[in-house]
Amino acid sequence: MIFPLSDDDRHLLKPAWVTIGLLLVNIALYFYQAGHESFTEGWSIVPREITTGVDLVGTVALGAGHGPDIVLTAGPKPVFLTLLSGMFLHGSLMHLGGNMLYLWIFGDNVEHRFGSGKFLLFYLLSGLVGSLAHIWLAPNSVIPMLGASGAISGVLGAYVVLFPWNQVNTLFFFRVVSLPALFVIGIWAGMQVFAGWGSLAGNVEGAGVAYAAHIGGFLAGALMGGIGRWLMQEEPDTVLLRHYERNPRTRRLW
Numbered sequence: 322m323i324f325p326l327s328d329d330d331r332h333l334l335k336p337a338w339v340t341i342g343l344l345l346v347n348i349a350l351y352f353y354q355a356g357h358e359s360f361t362e363g364w365s366i367v368p369r370e371i372t373t374g375v376d377l378v379g380t381v382a383l384g385a386g387h388g389p390d391i392v393l394t395a396g397p398k399p400v401f402l403t404l405l406s407g408m409f410l411h412g413s414l415m416h417l418g419g420n421m422l423y424l425w426i427f428g429d430n431v432e433h434r435f436g437s438g439k440f441l442l443f444y445l446l447s448g449l450v451g452s453l454a455h456i457w458l459a460p461n462s463v464i465p466m467l468g469a470s471g472a473i474s475g476v477l478g479a480y481v482v483l484f485p486w487n488q489v490n491t492l493f494f495f496r497v498v499s500l501p502a503l504f505v506i507g508i509w510a511g512m513q514v515f516a517g518w519g520s521l522a523g524n525v526e527g528a529g530v531a532y533a534a535h536i537g538g539f540l541a542g543a544l545m546g547g548i549g550r551w552l553m554q555e556e557p558d559t560v561l562l563r564h565y566e567r568n569p570r571t572r573r574l575w
Contacts, residue, residue, distance in 0.1 A: 323492070323508050324492040324493075325422075325423070325426055325427075325489050325505055326491060327426055327489070328426055328427065328484075328488065328489045328490070329487055329488040329489070337437075339440050339441045339444075340424060340428035340429050343444065343469075344424060344425060347411065347420070347421060351410075351414075351417045354411070361410055361467070363393070363397075364410060365407050366403045366407035367403070367463055367465050368455065368459050368462040369460070369461050369462060369463050370403065371404065372460045374400060377393045377463065393465075404452050404453075408448035408451075408467075408468065411468050411469070412467060420468065420469045420473050423473050424469070424476060427477060428440075428444075430480060430487070431480055431483065434483055435479075439549075443545055444472045444476065445472070446541065446545070447471060447475020447538045447542045448472030448475065448538060450537050450541035451471020451472065451474060451531075451535065451536075451537045451538030451541070453537065454534055455471075455534040455537070458533045466531050468534075470538070471531075471534040471535065471537065472538060473538070474536070474538035475541050475542030477506050477509065477510075477542065478538070478540060478546060479543065479545060480506065480542075481503055481507070481543065483546050483549075483550060485501065485502055486501050486502065486503065487501070487502045488501065489501070489502050489505045513532055513535045513539070517533060517535070
């Protein structure tokens with residue numbers, strides 16, 4: 322068991338407002354969902370709706386061994402807007418809590434590196450790529466997909482490219498240890514690939530977790546993080562403070 326708790330780069334010069342805003346929006350929408358089930362059903366991502374462009378409404382029988390019937394309600398028009406709305410909805414408190422914890426730990430660093438506006442665009446693109454990766458593997462699925470996991474996976478991908486040696490305080494087999502981000506996120510990514518491969522061998526639709534969205538979002542985030550690192554080449558000292566003293570006018574190479 323490996324579970325990140327915090328990272329060592331918490332001394333930021335200004336709040337990560339987009340990260341904070343995303344946290345608040347996700348939490349607020351989750352509690353709104355609690356009393357509006359039809360909203361969740363209509364605004365989640367349904368792969369078949371995206372591939373056909375048709376908003377499916379009614380009860381869909383999945384068949385024996387594939388779970389209970391699915392009830393689909395009317396969603397936004399055009400239906401492709403669910404690709405955006407679905408990444409802000411969650412299926413359970415644990416689902417929400419896990420995603421928001423990862424966003425809180427890793428999101429602020431990436432936001433300060435990219436800048437707030439670019440980080441928001443990066444976050445949405447990561448979530449979009451993650452959703453499309455799942456749809457590509459299960460284009461005819463009528464099982465709704467929801468959650469910020471694809472976008473959060475993108476944040477992890479960018480973090481491991483931009484901050485591979487940041488120390489992450491991690492619960493590791495009932496002990497809190499400090500490990501490099503490259504190791505912690507690398508283990509997480511390996512688990513997604515392993516579990517995703519297992520779901521391919523079985524039934525992608527019935528897997529319960531959209532591993533393809535995790536992997537797709539992670540790869541998209543790592544790619545965008547790498548491009549950003551190559552384009553900017555260096556990080557202003559005004560972005561992050563380390564544990565050691567530095568001249569405030571100096572710059573640190575990526």
